[in-house]
Amino acid sequence: MGRAAGQAARARTGTTTRRNTVSDIEKIHGITPDLTRENVDRLLALFPDVATEITDPKTGRTERAVDFDALRERLGDVAEGNRERYQFTWPGKREAKRLAREPIAKTLRPVKERSKDWDTTRNLYIEGDNLDALKLLRENYAGKVKLIYIDPPYNTGHDFVYDDDFSQTHDEFNAESGEYNEEGGRLVANPESNGRFHSDWCSMIYPRLLLARDLLTQDGAIFISIDDNESKNLRAICDEIFGESNFVGDVIWQKTYSPRNDSKGIPTETEHILIYAKQDGWTPKRLKRTTEMDDRYASSDGDPRPWSSGDAAAPGAATHQGMVYAIQHPITGSMLYPPNGRHRPFGGQSMLEIMNEWAEYEFRDIHDEARRAEICGVSPEDVRKGVKALVLKNPCEATFKAAQERYDKGHWPRLYFTNKGKGGMRLKRYLDSMDGKMPTNLWPYSEVGHTDEAKKQLKTLFNDSAPFDTPKPTRLMKRMLDIASDKNSLVLDFFSGSATMGEAVIQKNADDKGQRKFILVQLPEETTGQYSTLTEIGEERIRRAGEKIKSEIEAENAQLTLDGTPKKVPDIGFRVLRVDDSNYEDRRKLVDEYSQKDIDDNVDITKMDRSDLDLLFEALPKFQLPYSSRIDVLSGGEFDGHTVYSVNDGQLLACFENSIPESLVRALAAFRPRPSYVLVSENGFLNSAARTNFAEIFKQAADSLSGVTQIRII
Template sequence: MVERIKPGTPDGTEENVERIAEFFPEVVTEVEGADGNLEHVVDFDALRDLLGDVAEGQRERYQFTWPGKAAAKAEARKPIWKTMRPEPVKSVDWDTTKNLYIEGDNLDALKLLKETYAGQVKLIYIDPPYNTGHDFVYDDDYRQTHEEYDAGSADFDEEGGRLVANLESNGRFHSDWCSMIYPRLVLARDLLSANGAIFISIDDNESANLRKICDEVFGAGCFVGDVIWQKTYSPRNDSKGIPTVAEHILVYSKLANWIPQRLPRTEAMNAGYGSPDGDSMLWASDNPAAAGGASHQGMVYGIQHPFTGHVFYPPMGTHWRVGQPGLLSILNEWAPYELRDIDDAEKRAAVCGIGTTEVRPGVKAVMLSAPLEKARTLAKERYDKGSWPLLYFTGGGTGGMRRKRYLDESRGRVADNLWLHEEVGHTDEAKKHLKQLFDGSAPFDTPKPVRLLDRILTIASDEDSLVLDFFSGSATTAEAVMRKNAKDGGTRRFVLVQLPEEVSGGWGNLCNVGEERIRRAGKKIAAEVEEANRQLKLGEEPKPVPDIGFRVLRIDSSNMEDTYRTPGETDQMDLLSLADNVKLDRTPEDLLFEVLPKFRIPYSARIEKRELGGRECFLVDGNRLVACFDTEVGTETIEEMAKLEPDYAVMRDASMRDDATQANFEELFKTYSPDTVRRVI
């Protein structure tokens, strides 16, 4: 019998039990569930015996908690019975684009995306509600009432008095926000790739709480930095106390020791490079020594100057950057050199800051092997020739030794944690840009500047990265991705998620605003690329127009009726009504998009409609998946499907023409494509 695809997302708790079973099978046992079926569960007594109870007797320990945290944790693991429904009419370049725009609650979206995109997202940027008192829009069902909060908000003494004073309204206010963000970050971490990172914009209201939550979810060792973004160029005159001119961007990586990529060098940085010796490459003067003389004693030795004959050493506490064989080779370009023992242990010990008895024996000096007059003549000729060796001498040759640092060796500048508005934009710039796109009227109050997202993309994405923003707002991230691709020829893809929150100005909801922004920005970017290509000189390579399309998907309930009932819950009339388990208002395209994540096929995969055996079928990602949800499907259709030798094949159980077709379904695939994974819905 062909296995049936179950609707809904996996149960996170069951997945965790399976992971534990992989490492410690002896702590997993079976119990009878509420439906009478056996379930695998963890025997915590056995787990304690195996690992020891490190928290036993430790009532006081460092932790961050709030009323409702346990429910928020559980929410990330709960399965949902929902699906992504395609909206081709709202989309742009539906057949070719790799970008996604998802309408719906991002908690649902993240659970659905996890089935396909777990471990594949290189960069996540989010700009969640700042919890200022008027922008909390995610009404999760695990938020607590006043009574529930009051029961768990603090400890009480024997008389019922509160041990820690707490203002209920303020405390519950923060608790609700923490409970909202926690499960979303747990799921976000699952989506990040091993070399991925998440950037979270936040203000002072919740930055401290967010930092603690992220330390728990991602691990304190994965904290990368707290970036301060100067969001405005002038503080308001009516501000009370200290005017707010900056916001936080918390950065965490999936794994520890993540290193951001470098930023392009500025003109000011390059101004220090030149070519006073006529070298074909620009360079700057650098110190030939580095710290750590005592720990690098083999690189602490004397060098005889080719012009003066003086023997010099690295400064106190340092060592030469270039190893002795390499240094000897470079200096031989000035004059003949050799390694020679000059009995200088006392001098080398002084440079290292240690006693003479502690200095490494047998380290020779780099000395001239020709008479000084001859060496001086050769060195002068080399100096006058120009394009000096890597190690050179200042003052016309008679000064100290320096090292050339070439410009192409510098991979760019390191991104620090202070981002000024001159470099990454400010809020006024973002609003003006949005107004220009929307003919003089900005339909969103708090957009982020494109330059800010460009900075994040520069240091945290590659040219082919998948970028996720699940609080997409006005869709700045989408425009930034398209502009970045237009600039460097990249193929980055974006996945945006937005709740259809109501907005003013005649746009209906925020999803309409975001989708329209992508359309308008995409057209503008394409026109800019085409115009730039027209201005190219003969022989210059034109830049490709980036992917400016997007598929719109809408989160809805599962396409399947709830047929997973126990015998006691089902009567004869139920059995008749559930003969076809697909809801009446759902299309074949709806069914296709519900089964895609079951095979980890991206929602952006190419889809082709083709008639096979007289029935409409879908070919997804080439022949990776072949699906048929048409009616009265006969053996001729199944045979043609099998001959395509797909990786996966799916059909509607109720759409097969007769019992003979059902019986032949397995046999035809065994004959023509035995390796195909077959499923029915």
């Protein structure tokens, strides 16, 4: 049987691998996972009793499915019969969901000639539709992206929106909304006169956010820039996809320092940045402290550590009743209690140690239940019994005088007293123990830059000519990196525009010696001027920004003294990948779509214009290997001149030659360290006997050494 017919006999659309009946070799397919099938499998794993079988009318195959009547009975449908329910919808939402789940037969093809530092970089620049790119990235980057930032097209009535394949027919939309339009193409204008003004935009963003959520790490977050036109709808969509409880904040970015006076209504100075976390409990990292913040700390008592005065009590008296008690003043002898609703800042032993710096103290029961009950907000009967006060062991004039002298000496204990030692209790908060500044939801341009600054930055890089009209400032991107990334984080921007995030990642790595990696995705929109597409602008921006940062570091290192530590140049490269159709003819054809000639002939379904590197990159997701993996070409003596690709120092070995000789098979099996995977072309086998022999050679090699190599064909 020929290759095409053999593939047709194994036609499928749902999963990425299938066990072959001949030997222990698996076949991998150039189709992304079917998310509908994945969701059905998850449901059936939870509720196996709701499983049923249906016949697919297209393929004639029997498949497991969910019996929704049985599922409703199992769960108890609380919404049954309730026509009025809280929900957010629009014409086209169902199709938008379907589009996110639908598998595609596409790949990311490497473009080495447009890349920088191909062999060493770990950054990716992807050209193509970001919906396709997200589906492809989901296979090997699910759960690995710490920070996602996107700046999608704003729905202003003048900008463009992505026109995906979920567009309804005129009759379908007319039935739902009473209106329709006749626009078409990859990018289409979305004027306010269009009856689907909001629906088009919502249908564009929804499937992309569905897929983006899967890419986030459990402690990851997504930041989305948006203006007033769609901020309300975007918030509703994100509440649905990420969960309302995972809403972190609506940041207001002051994008301009000089609002236009000719604006209608109220001039706009700000934009929104919506932040959602992958799961509840996400908190931002603190920002660096400012000089103004540090200037609030001093040392009026001669303490060598600068400090500021803080409250000597903490909230939550009712739940911390054991920490609600009196402390006898070391100078006046009066009993001091925390304010109502508050408790002591430290545990009992710590409080005793601090107060012993003033005089000798001990815990003693003074039977003050009524006073403590008042502070805790409970009745005297319900207040915790046996809580003792911290009192002076020997309250007398001599003790009071010694404590006053201690105060006059200076360098007071951490708990000190105001009014020349005779007032209330306060707490020293030391500068060297303070955390950084907590970010708020107001980001002024003085801290994160503005649109004019962004354009000037771009003009500086491009010799006083900005090739992109609406860039974001790198300081804005770095603020997000500051609060939502670690030094080794993976950062994704799938509406990358002029690639500001790429430059910001490189700058941030240069600042803190980080090894963050970026993935940028951009549709090759046509532009006017020197660069024909927006992807050309993005690539060139990263090149120029990287070289600029490199030259600055090298100049700084040149000024170092002999004992200075030179600064390391970060990764300033990127691999360019392009979204394209699969390297293989449609593998989802049914058997009856092939002719007898196809069945009799050994038909190679690999497309004529595709290289070995193309084939390798299509296979990487099937092994959960990143597109940034190190790739070496091995063709030395051990492989007798045959070309073998080594991925990540032999984790995967791949050979796409026809009719692989047994000597090469044995060389692959003998490779050390033992590869986890071996990938070969289906044309590498003359017949089924050669395939069986291939597997047996690896089995024999595995008998003598631990570990089993998985063999797959493509």
